[in-house]
Each structure stands twice: as C-alpha cells, then as structure tokens.
Amino acid sequence: MVQIVPLKAFADNYIWLLQHGNQAIAVDPGQAEPVLQYLAAHQLILTAIWLTHAHADHIGGVSALTQAYPQCHVYGDHSWNGVNTAVAEGSQLNCFDHSVRIWHIPGHTADHLAYLLTNSRQLLRVFCGDTLFSAGCGRVFTGTMAQLYHSLQRLDTLPASTWLYPAHEYTAANLRFAQTVEPDNLAIKYALHKAGSLPTLPVTIAHERLVNPFLRLQQPQVKAAVINHGLSAEAVNQPLAVLSCLREWKNHF
Numbered sequence: 001m002v003q004i005v006p007l008k009a010f011a012d013n014y015i016w017l018l019q020h021g022n023q024a025i026a027v028d029p030g031q032a033e034p035v036l037q038y039l040a041a042h043q044l045i046l047t048a049i050w051l052t053h054a055h056a057d058h059i060g061g062v063s064a065l066t067q068a069y070p071q072c073h074v075y076g077d078h079s080w081n082g083v084n085t086a087v088a089e090g091s092q093l094n095c096f097d098h099s100v101r102i103w104h105i106p107g108h109t110a111d112h113l114a115y116l117l118t119n120s121r122q123l124l125r126v127f128c129g130d131t132l133f134s135a136g137c138g139r140v141f142t143g144t145m146a147q148l149y150h151s152l153q154r155l156d157t158l159p160a161s162t163w164l165y166p167a168h169e170y171t172a173a174n175l176r177f178a179q180t181v182e183p184d185n186l187a188i189k190y191a192l193h194k195a196g197s198l199p200t201l202p203v204t205i206a207h208e209r210l211v212n213p214f215l216r217l218q219q220p221q222v223k224a225a226v227i228n229h230g231l232s233a234e235a236v237n238q239p240l241a242v243l244s245c246l247r248e249w250k251n252h253f
C-alpha cells in the first residue's frame, strides 16, 4: 500500500510524498527542508524524486536532497537541472510495486510532465504539477494556449475516479473565479463552502468536471460568461477560444 501525504512548502505549494515500507518518493520538492524533516521523523529513505517541470518552486530542493540521498533517482526531462534519469512521453517506471506512466502535458511550460500511478485495482493517481489545479489550471508561460487546451482535454479522458494531485493549494481562489463564471453552479458553491478546510487536494476528475471552468468549455453558462467578457458569438463555439478567454480573464481576476 502506497501512502501519499502532502508536505507544505512556500506559501501554497504541496510536495507530495509517497511512502511504502521505509522508502519514499518526493514529487516536485521546491524546498528540501520539509522533505528532510519528514523523512527523519518517519525514518524513511528517499529513493526517487519526480519532477513535473523545472520552475524553481518545484526543483529548488533537488540538490540538497540528492546530497543527503546520493542514490536517489531524479526523474524529469533530460534538460532540467539535477535530473539523472530522463523520462518523456510514454516512459514507464516502477514505483514500489506499482507502475507509473509518463505523459507530456505542455501548456504551463513547453516541457511539462505528468506521472500516472496505477495500483492493483487500476485506480489512477495523477501528479499533474501546474497543469491542472482544482477549479483552475496553470498560467501559460513557455507553452501555448493550444498546448494547454490539448493537455487539459487529455486529462479529461481519464476515468472519473482518477485522483489528481496538483502542486498548489489554489482551490479557494479558483472557485471564486469559477463562481463568477457560473454563478448558478451548485457544485462550485458547495466546494467553495468546503474549501476552507485544508488540504483541499487531492480531487477526482469527476469533481473537476463539475467545478472546473477550464473543463466546462461547452457549458451554456460558461459560454455566456465569456461572451459577456468580450468573446465573439462565433468564437464561443471554439473550445480553444473559450479556454484562452477564461485564462486571460483569470490572469487579471
């Protein structure tokens, strides 16, 4: 049985820590201290680090962690600092007794990766970094809006019961935006009511389909909201245009 716990880092990052027996894996350790403290307190050995992308708040702790645990495999794109085991779209690796698949899900950055962990019951747990947040998605930095759209569509193909483990606690702020887009959406209202008790993560894809405007591009109230926000009546039938409008709107919300 793999146990997964969120370690708080910076103001609103989560470093997801997977543990099994006396071994542990850290996902996106932007800081080393919370990981080192947890490992010491629970007498664990760090065997791997999974990186979703190379932003400092995701990789900042890697060098201190590999100094403390020199045998540790650091997975990620070959071009990122500290990676010693390169992975890319389609790569497979083992996590304890489970298998992990890698997806390339660009948009937030051009080289963003996701780690899909499957257990013996085929339940998926997806470490999706800064691509999809609860009720929101990452900003577009080095990727493109079209890449982000395709990556979110791809995540939306996962089974409803899939658990998502994003790297930030942005849920309450995202839900306030989602509620502005869809004021009549009761699932958003209820989620906002519950968002004060932290962590709000992980979340299921089924939940995101109800509350995340970036996965609800065809919903009439979402379309009406982006038209109100200046999108043309023709463009509103192009999901990519709706997504771009929502993302720009959220950037200034």
Ligand SMILES: [Zn+2]
Pocket (backbone or CB within 6 Å): 053, 055, 108, 130
């Ligand atoms: Zn990032």
